[in-house]
Amino acid sequence: MGEFAVGQGVSRFEDPRLLRGGGRYIDDLKLPGMAHGVVVRAQHAHAKIVGIDTTAAKAAPGVLAVLTAADIKAAGLADIPVPGGLKRRDGTPMYKPRYPILAETHVRWVGDAVAFVVAETVAQAQDAAEMVVVDYDELPAVVSTAEAPKPGTPKVWADAPDNICFVELIGDKAATDAAFANAAHVVKGEFVINRVTAATMEPRGAAGHYNAADGRYTFYGPMQRPHPTRTELAQVMRVPESKIRIVTGDTGGSFGMKSPIFNETPLVLLASKLTGRPVKWISTRTEAFLSDAQARDNITTAELALDKDGMFLGLRVQTIAAIGAYLQTATPAFVLNAGTLAGVYRTPAIHVDITAVYTHTNPVRPYRGNGRPEAAFVIERMVDLAARQLGIDGVELRKRNFITPSAMPYKTALTFTYDSGDFEKATDMAVEMADVKGFAARKAEAQKRGKLRGLGLSYTIERAGAASLEGAEVRIDKSGTATLFSGSNSQGQGHETVFKQLVCDRLGLDPNEAYYIQGDTDEVFFGEGTGGSRSSSLAGSAFHLATEKIVTKARAIAAHMLQIEEADLKFDEGVFSSTKTNRTLTIKELAAAALEPKNVPKGMEPGLLANAIYTAPVANYPNGCHICEVEIDPETGKTDIVRYNVVDDVGTVLNPKLLHGQIHGGIAQGAGQVLMEDIHFDASGQLVTASFQDYAMPHAHDFPDMEVESCPAPTPTNPLGVKGAGEAGAVGAMPAVSNAIVDALAEFGVTHIEMPATPERVWRAIQR
Incomplete structure (x- = not known):
C-alpha cells in the first residue's frame, strides 16, 4: 500500500486524536454517581500497628466508607x-510472604497502604483520611541493599532472619574457576546500580464499578496486561473470571511499573460493592513516589579473566538485588535476563550468583529492560576496564571476542541462545557514523574551551519476545473496512499504527479506514499483553496469521465466484486476478460477497474474519552498538551529552519512525539514570526524593540529536523476522554514557564513577 506499507516511516495514527485532546486516560473517566477514594499510607518504614481509629473519619462530611484490613x-x-x-x-523454597491488600499487623515501608477512605469528592476523602488515627509502635528499619543480608540487621519479615528471598546460581562454577586459574589477566569491578522510579507522565489510577444486578465487576485503569490481570483479579475477588471485565483506555507510560495488581485495584472494586457507587482513585505525584513500585537497586562484584592476547576466558559475577518489602508479580523475572551478562562475546565459562533481599522500601519490579540494562552495564563496563588495564583499544578488544555470524545460532555460557546478528558489521557502521577517527580533534578543541571530552562505546544484546502466546483478530465488514482487535496493549508505543500497517499492507486496504481496539477483555478475545519487547514479534505475528487466514479464505471465495482454480489466482494490492479470466475481485468486493451464502464454497462459513493466537517457541535477541560523547566542565562537574549514535539490529524494521522513537526514549531513561535520577531513603526509611524538586528527570535539552541507523539481521524465530525494540535504547545507554564519562575523567586516574554521576560526584572525582 505504498506510503503505508510495512517498512515505511508512517506517522502515528494515534497522534491527531491525542493532540486534539481526545485521549481517554483514567482520570478522564466520569461515571454516574462516581465517588472518590484516598489511601491512608504508613508514615514509618517499619512499625507495628497497635490500633486504627476510624470513628472521626467515618463521621466526616461526605464520607461513604472507610476500609481497613x-x-x-x-x-x-x-x-x-x-x-x-x-x-x-540451601535448596529450600524462596521466602514468599503474604501481600495483604491493606496492612494488618505491621507496615513495612513509608507508603504501605493502611486504610481506604471513600467520599463524595476528592477533597472530602482527603480531609477524612487525615482523621484516621493509626497508633504505631515504630521499629528499626533497613533500607540499604548491601546491609540487608548482614547479621544483626533489622528484619523485614520475622521468619526471614537473613532478609533473603531467594538465591539464583547460573552457569558452570567449576569451569569458571578453572578459567580464572589459567588466566593471564584478571580484571575486577564493583558497581552500585542505583534505585530509580518510572515517574510515568500519567500517574497510576483505578476505578471500579460493581453491578449488583449481574454480580459483575468492571475495573478501569492503565495497565499492560488486561487479560492476565483479569485472571489474577478474579482470584483476589474470589469470583469466576467471567465476573470481571477489564477496560484500559489510553495509558500515559508504564515501562513495566503499571503491570501488576496494586492495592488500589481490589480496593476500588470492593468499595464500589459496599457503597453501591462507582469509585475512582487517582495518585498524586508525591503519592506515586511513595506507592509506585521502583526499579534497579543492586550491587555487583564482577571479575573477567583474559588470556595474554586479550581473549575472554571466564566471567564471575556476584549480585545482591533489592526487591523491597513485598514481592510483586514477575519480580523474580530479572534473573531470567541475567543471560545478558554474557554480552556478544565468546566467553566459554561464566558463573553468576544472585541474592535477592527484602528491605523496608517500595517493592521493586520490572522496569524498562528488567535486569538487562543492569547486566549490560556490568559486562560493558568490565570490557572497558579490561581494555584500559591491558592497553588495548576498546573496539579492538570487543572485536577479538565477538561471536561471528557464522556461529549463529550461538549458545552462550549462560542461558541464552542467540538467533542472528552481525556484531562487527554494526560496530563498524557505528564507528563510522560517530566519526570516531575525528574524536581526538574534537577532544583537543574541547580542551581549548576548558572542557573535558570523553567517548564511550557499548555493544549490548538482550532477550526480547520471550516464549509465550499472543492473540489478534481481524474482521472485515460488508463495506470492506477492517476492525483490528489486539491482545497487546499500548502505553504510547504506537501499536495501532504498526498493526494497521501490517494488516492493511497485506490486504490492500486504506489504514485510515481501519478501526483499532485494545484493552477491553469483553471485546478482545485473548491476549497476554505488553512487556519484555514482545508486541512486534508476538502480536505482529498474530496479526500476520489472522490476515493470512483472511487471504486464504478470500482466495477460495474468489476462485468459487470466478469458477477457476485457487492456484490460478494472484493477489496483489488488494486485488485477486488471473490470466484465466478478465474479471478481478477486490478484497472489498469479496467482503460483501462473502456474506451471501451462494458466493461461498460449500462447507465454508460466510464472512471475512479471523482470529489467531501466535505461539513464540523461543525468544529473539535484538542487539546494537551505542557510541556516546560527553563534555564535562571541570569547574562544576556538569556533564553534557554532545553526540549520540546508535546502530541497532532489531531484525525487520516495521516502521523506522516508531523504532527511532523507541530507541530515543530508551536512551533518555538509561542516560537519565546514569546522570541524575536517584531514589534515596534516609536511615529511618523516609523517602527524601519524593517530588520533582528532589528527583531529577532528564529533559529534551539534556540530549543532542540522536542518530539511529539499522543493521538488520532478520530473525528466523518468527514469520516477520522482527526483534523487540522497546527496551534496546535503555539497555545500551547506561554503559555507553558511563564509559564516556570515565573516558573524559581518565586523565585524573578515574576508572569508575557511580550512578548517578551528578555534578558534585564528578567534581569530587576530579578533585581526588
Whole structure:
C-alpha cells in the first residue's frame, strides 16, 4: 500500500486524536454517581500497628466508607498474588510472604497502604483520611541493599532472619574457576546500580464499578496486561473470571511499573460493592513516589579473566538485588535476563550468583529492560576496564571476542541462545557514523574551551519476545473496512499504527479506514499483553496469521465466484486476478460477497474474519552498538551529552519512525539514570526524593540529536523476522554514557564513577 506499507516511516495514527485532546486516560473517566477514594499510607518504614481509629473519619462530611484490613477480611478477599518457584541457597523454597491488600499487623515501608477512605469528592476523602488515627509502635528499619543480608540487621519479615528471598546460581562454577586459574589477566569491578522510579507522565489510577444486578465487576485503569490481570483479579475477588471485565483506555507510560495488581485495584472494586457507587482513585505525584513500585537497586562484584592476547576466558559475577518489602508479580523475572551478562562475546565459562533481599522500601519490579540494562552495564563496563588495564583499544578488544555470524545460532555460557546478528558489521557502521577517527580533534578543541571530552562505546544484546502466546483478530465488514482487535496493549508505543500497517499492507486496504481496539477483555478475545519487547514479534505475528487466514479464505471465495482454480489466482494490492479470466475481485468486493451464502464454497462459513493466537517457541535477541560523547566542565562537574549514535539490529524494521522513537526514549531513561535520577531513603526509611524538586528527570535539552541507523539481521524465530525494540535504547545507554564519562575523567586516574554521576560526584572525582 505504498506510503503505508510495512517498512515505511508512517506517522502515528494515534497522534491527531491525542493532540486534539481526545485521549481517554483514567482520570478522564466520569461515571454516574462516581465517588472518590484516598489511601491512608504508613508514615514509618517499619512499625507495628497497635490500633486504627476510624470513628472521626467515618463521621466526616461526605464520607461513604472507610476500609481497613478488618473489612478486607470480612469481605473474604484474597491477598495480592505473589510469584514463587525459586529457591534459597540451601535448596529450600524462596521466602514468599503474604501481600495483604491493606496492612494488618505491621507496615513495612513509608507508603504501605493502611486504610481506604471513600467520599463524595476528592477533597472530602482527603480531609477524612487525615482523621484516621493509626497508633504505631515504630521499629528499626533497613533500607540499604548491601546491609540487608548482614547479621544483626533489622528484619523485614520475622521468619526471614537473613532478609533473603531467594538465591539464583547460573552457569558452570567449576569451569569458571578453572578459567580464572589459567588466566593471564584478571580484571575486577564493583558497581552500585542505583534505585530509580518510572515517574510515568500519567500517574497510576483505578476505578471500579460493581453491578449488583449481574454480580459483575468492571475495573478501569492503565495497565499492560488486561487479560492476565483479569485472571489474577478474579482470584483476589474470589469470583469466576467471567465476573470481571477489564477496560484500559489510553495509558500515559508504564515501562513495566503499571503491570501488576496494586492495592488500589481490589480496593476500588470492593468499595464500589459496599457503597453501591462507582469509585475512582487517582495518585498524586508525591503519592506515586511513595506507592509506585521502583526499579534497579543492586550491587555487583564482577571479575573477567583474559588470556595474554586479550581473549575472554571466564566471567564471575556476584549480585545482591533489592526487591523491597513485598514481592510483586514477575519480580523474580530479572534473573531470567541475567543471560545478558554474557554480552556478544565468546566467553566459554561464566558463573553468576544472585541474592535477592527484602528491605523496608517500595517493592521493586520490572522496569524498562528488567535486569538487562543492569547486566549490560556490568559486562560493558568490565570490557572497558579490561581494555584500559591491558592497553588495548576498546573496539579492538570487543572485536577479538565477538561471536561471528557464522556461529549463529550461538549458545552462550549462560542461558541464552542467540538467533542472528552481525556484531562487527554494526560496530563498524557505528564507528563510522560517530566519526570516531575525528574524536581526538574534537577532544583537543574541547580542551581549548576548558572542557573535558570523553567517548564511550557499548555493544549490548538482550532477550526480547520471550516464549509465550499472543492473540489478534481481524474482521472485515460488508463495506470492506477492517476492525483490528489486539491482545497487546499500548502505553504510547504506537501499536495501532504498526498493526494497521501490517494488516492493511497485506490486504490492500486504506489504514485510515481501519478501526483499532485494545484493552477491553469483553471485546478482545485473548491476549497476554505488553512487556519484555514482545508486541512486534508476538502480536505482529498474530496479526500476520489472522490476515493470512483472511487471504486464504478470500482466495477460495474468489476462485468459487470466478469458477477457476485457487492456484490460478494472484493477489496483489488488494486485488485477486488471473490470466484465466478478465474479471478481478477486490478484497472489498469479496467482503460483501462473502456474506451471501451462494458466493461461498460449500462447507465454508460466510464472512471475512479471523482470529489467531501466535505461539513464540523461543525468544529473539535484538542487539546494537551505542557510541556516546560527553563534555564535562571541570569547574562544576556538569556533564553534557554532545553526540549520540546508535546502530541497532532489531531484525525487520516495521516502521523506522516508531523504532527511532523507541530507541530515543530508551536512551533518555538509561542516560537519565546514569546522570541524575536517584531514589534515596534516609536511615529511618523516609523517602527524601519524593517530588520533582528532589528527583531529577532528564529533559529534551539534556540530549543532542540522536542518530539511529539499522543493521538488520532478520530473525528466523518468527514469520516477520522482527526483534523487540522497546527496551534496546535503555539497555545500551547506561554503559555507553558511563564509559564516556570515565573516558573524559581518565586523565585524573578515574576508572569508575557511580550512578548517578551528578555534578558534585564528578567534581569530587576530579578533585581526588
